[in-house]
Amino acid sequence: MRILATSREPLRIAGEAAYRLAPLPVPGPGDDMAGAEAVALFADRARAADAGFALTGQNRGDVARLVRRLDGMPLAIELAAARAEALGVSQLLDRLDDRLGLLAGGDRLAAGRHRSLAAAAQWSYQLLEENERRVFRLLSVFPAPFTLEAAGAVAGQAAVPAVLRLVECSLLVPPRPGVDGRSRYAMLETLRGYGAGLLAGAGERGDAEAALARYAVRVAEDATMGHALAWAVEHDLAAAARLVTALSLWWGLRGRLAGQEPLLRELARRAEPGSDGWCAAQYWLADAAFDAADVPQVLQRCAAIIDVLGGREPSRALVDCLALQSGILANIGRVLEAAASSRRALAMARELDYPLGEVRAMDGLVIGAVYEGHLDEAAELARQAGQIPDIPGGTARVCGYLLAGALAAAGDQAAAEQACAATLAEARDAGDMITLGDLLRIMADLDLRAGRTGDAAAHLREAAQLSLQTGAWLMTLNVLEGCGHLCAATGRFADAVTVWAAWDTFSQQGGLALGDAEMQRHEDARRDAGEALGPDRARAAEQRGAAMSMATAAEYALMLTAPDPPPAGTAGPSQLSPRERELVTLVAQGRTDAQIAAQLYISIRTIRSHLDRIRDKTGCRRRADLTRLALAEGLV
Numbered sequence: 001m002r003i004l005a006t007s008r009e010p011l012r013i014a015g016e017a018a019y020r021l022a023p024l025p026v027p028g029p030g031d032d033m034a035g036a037e038a039v040a041l042f043a044d045r046a047r048a049a050d051a052g053f054a055l056t057g058q059n060r061g062d063v064a065r066l067v068r069r070l071d072g073m074p075l076a077i078e079l080a081a082a083r084a085e086a087l088g089v090s091q092l093l094d095r096l097d098d099r100l101g102l103l104a105g106g107d108r109l110a111a112g113r114h115r116s117l118a119a120a121a122q123w124s125y126q127l128l129e130e131n132e133r134r135v136f137r138l139l140s141v142f143p144a145p146f147t148l149e150a151a152g153a154v155a156g157q158a159a160v161p162a163v164l165r166l167v168e169c170s171l172l173v174p175p176r177p178g179v180d181g182r183s184r185y186a187m188l189e190t191l192r193g194y195g196a197g198l199l200a201g202a203g204e205r206g207d208a209e210a211a212l213a214r215y216a217v218r219v220a221e222d223a224t225m226g227h228a229l230a231w232a233v234e235h236d237l238a239a240a241a242r243l244v245t246a247l248s249l250w251w252g253l254r255g256r257l258a259g260q261e262p263l264l265r266e267l268a269r270r271a272e273p274g275s276d277g278w279c280a281a282q283y284w285l286a287d288a289a290f291d292a293a294d295v296p297q298v299l300q301r302c303a304a305i306i307d308v309l310g311g312r313e314p315s316r317a318l319v320d321c322l323a324l325q326s327g328i329l330a331n332i333g334r335v336l337e338a339a340a341s342s343r344r345a346l347a348m349a350r351e352l353d354y355p356l357g358e359v360r361a362m363d364g365l366v367i368g369a370v371y372e373g374h375l376d377e378a379a380e381l382a383r384q385a386g387q388i389p390d391i392p393g394g395t396a397r398v399c400g401y402l403l404a405g406a407l408a409a410a411g412d413q414a415a416a417e418q419a420c421a422a423t424l425a426e427a428r429d430a431g432d433m434i435t436l437g438d439l440l441r442i443m444a445d446l447d448l449r450a451g452r453t454g455d456a457a458a459h460l461r462e463a464a465q466l467s468l469q470t471g472a473w474l475m476t477l478n479v480l481e482g483c484g485h486l487c488a489a490t491g492r493f494a495d496a497v498t499v500w501a502a503w504d505t506f507s508q509q510g511g512l513a514l515g516d517a518e519m520q521r522h523e524d525a526r527r528d529a530g531e532a533l534g535p536d537r538a539r540a541a542e543q544r545g546a547a548m549s550m551a552t553a554a555e556y557a558l559m560l561t562a563p564d565p566p567p568a569g570t571a572g573p574s575q576l577s578p579r580e581r582e583l584v585t586l587v588a589q590g591r592t593d594a595q596i597a598a599q600l601y602i603s604i605r606t607i608r609s610h611l612d613r614i615r616d617k618t619g620c621r622r623r624a625d626l627t628r629l630a631l632a633e634g635l636v
Contacts, residue, residue: 023072140195328366333513501545
């Protein structure tokens with residue numbers, strides 16, 4: 001006999017095999033929204049409440065942000081969808097800070113704890129022991145993942161067993177390793193909001209925040225920085241502007257700009273157009289939009305700043321905006337416009353004696369020179385920019401990255417390797433994930449030119465892992481381009497054509513352009529790979545890559561760069577039936593259970609039953625595992 005029991009915690013009895021249900025997948029930057037189960041659930045429930053509801057170009061972005069802020073929790077998404085008719089998605093998103101009060105009034109026939117978010121949280125909380133309740137309340141002060149050490153600093157050393165118990169009770173997300181290798185726990189935003197209310201009601205909030213502040217001073221955790229910014233946005237816009245200026249560079253290094261988007265949007269809404277706070281918020285929202293592959297929004301926000309500030313006295317904010325605009329224009333091939341913006345920014349920065357702005361403006365000129373093939377000029381500009389005194393370390397590392405790229409493009413292997421290795425070590429020490437990923441791609445290219453395919457694969461694999469962590473689309477594109485050259489160099493021509501086809505799709509979506517020399521190299525390599533395959537196999541490989549989502553392509557890059565990639569047919573699905581192989585393929589293509597059921601004309605319950613059997617046969621517990629299985633088998 002087999003008994004399937006659902007519970008908030010393991011039963012801890014002999015013979016038990018526990019399977020933790022994760023939140024529904026939410027769309028990441030560049031992903032197909034229709035393939036995210038959280039979006040599909042919201043749309044389905046919203047249509048049930050309002051037959052006229054539909055996902056459109058106007059509301060798709062808000063829906064994606066909504067389900068992300070609800071942590072992919074099915075109950076929260078269903079309750080939010082029920083409010084969509086009365087409020088609309090945009091207003092619903094704006095009011096989400098009061099989600100516990102807003103998201104109520106669920107199915108009257110459901111258990112009481114399933115009729116509102118507050119009731120669901122209260123039910124779990126009341127089942128805890130008193131010490132566990134206290135620790136839960138105190139841990140809600142963390143607005144970001146935290147280590148066990150941090151939990152002890154805020155809630156006392158007796159918190160350690162309570163933390164483990166809260167994980168068992170599904171009130172904390174199990175620990176996951178961060179970029180520094182340390183494991184961190186997390187509390188879903190909804191539960192954190194509930195705990196924060198209890199913390200204030202118990203009169204413990206002040207002590208908890210003070211303990212967190214003392215700990216943050218010692219280890220410089222970004223949790224307290226974000227908390228301080230949230231307070232400043234609400235109470236002190238001038239302080240918020242200074243905090244954004246101080247913190248945004250660090251957020252950018254760690255790939256965390258996207259997570260600060262709600263705060264930045266709120267600051268932009270509250271601040272006076274043209275003020276320091278408004279300009280800072282608009283600038284970093286534009287930067288975050290570029291990370292999310294939304295080039296039109298970047299240019300739109302830059303234009304908004306220029307329209308407001310262009311007729312005023314020269315300012316640092318205008319310099320920064322013109323430099324950002326220049327970099328974006330250069331990356332999409334509009335080199336002449338980029339150069340004009342860079343030169344205007346450079347002249348203004350020198351007039352204002354603004355070294356950081358001077359470097360940012362010169363970076364745009366470097367990118368433009370590389371695109372036009374003026375590689376010696378690009379290298380010299382990058383050297384000059386890196387030698388400007390009094391610039392932040394992150395900005396200096398960008399100069400090092402641009403110098404390494406220019407030298408590599410010029411074919412100066414030794415100088416490029418030296419520049420790349422030095423800056424790569426600095427980026428690793430600083431935890432600069434974005435620059436590190438970009439440098440790893442350059443190092444992989446240098447490895448390939450020197451015939452070091454094993455080193456190239458290791459560097460590309462690390463860059464692929466960073467791209468998945470940060471969601472930086474441009475880093476993902478660079479990794480895909482590099483993986484194509486790696487596969488071509490190792491005789492895997494079908495994989496090379498596939499990964500380049502995926503690169504083509506995402507480059508076109510983001511408007512990315514290559515310089516003439518790099519494009520010629522890319523086209524020559526693709527032609528050689530296509531000739532090696534023949535027209536039919538090349539066409540099949542291209543179709544495979546063009547059909548991939550960005551998340552699938554990133555997983556594909558990880559598979560291609562593994563030390564010992566599994567050959568087709570050895571991953572374990574040989575025992576799957578044709579129907580089960582079809583299901584694995586559809587999962588890997590990003591389809592939700594509901595979409596698969598509609599396509600195959602069977603019930604969602606049958607789909608889930610099939611998937612459970614597939615998981616038992618293959619050991620693939622998560623959808624990402626099934627995606628890797630499908631990629632290894634050539635099913636997608």
